Amino acid sequence: MADHHHAADDLHATVTSLLRADEQRYTANRRALIEALAEAASPLALPELLERRPALPQSSVYRNLAVLERVGAVHRLASSDEFARFELSEALTGHHHHLICSGCGRVEDFTVPPRLERTLDRALEEAARSAGFEPERHQLDLVGRCADCR
Amino acid sequence: MADHHHAADDLHATVTSLLRADEQRYTANRRALIEALAEAASPLALPELLERRPALPQSSVYRNLAVLERVGAVHRLASSDEFARFELSEALTGHHHHLICSGCGRVEDFTVPPRLERTLDRALEEAARSAGFEPERHQLDLVGRCADCR
């Protein structure tokens, strides 16, 4: 078994099959979006995406982000400022959390120890059950001031 | 010491002093908003607020929510659907978390054991420090399907 195939190949293969499952094509525009999000490694607002891929028309970016979100390749998060932000879904990046700057809206990823993650999940399942919710995923963010906004 | 004063009196007294500190008045409109949010006990979107207080004009509601947020009496949360939602700030209600329904956007409150809360805070402080963030508050949500949206 080859241990050395590129992670990027896996990424694109996974996105392809996610799209296929919904009879969607992995077009050049969609690939460009996935690559931009993979390069950034933290959630991007639309203007940031357009800066990084100036050839992409705004309307196509919005449409394709919606498609990629529907098939589970991209996750949209509503930030505190006026822009939605987009990142690769946890199916592609692994589970993680966000540091959100209350000054500028910047978002960075972080993780917590697996042990804490498990404890958290148990507590959340308990809370969900007693409210009649069926748990899907959790979301743990820390809001603060980034180094630039101190 | 009187243990039996109404919680509502405390609430309004606290809001009054929060507003005073910013030289703002606790007007009838603002009181109506605070009461609507206190009655609901879970975050409300603007249409829900207007349903509950039909006499309030939309523009005043938006303006007053912004004022109440600035002085720390109200907290605005960006939900996944198209509406922002508003709740009393944790200074007034105590620390809590949210169950968010991915179907209808409904939000309910829950709490986790204090012990877990402390563990969480330590882990988050650690993550913040190593990214150069100054922690302000954390936010833990569980996204799932409510009983109606199963």
Next chain:
DNA sequence: GACTATAATGAGAATCACTCCCATCCTCAA
């Protein structure tokens, strides 16, 4: 390689939650 059904594209129009404007009203202190 041509043919075709269907998906994808992109420029601009439309939507709509939210904010701003401003003439008028209210509150409070002197």
Next chain:
DNA sequence: TTGAGGATGGGAGTGATTCTCATTATAGTC
């Protein structure tokens, strides 16, 4: 009472996002 500044609310404005639709690209099929 009076006056000065805060508060009000109806309506106009803003801007991120979505929709429209004529055109173009794609993947099978022959």
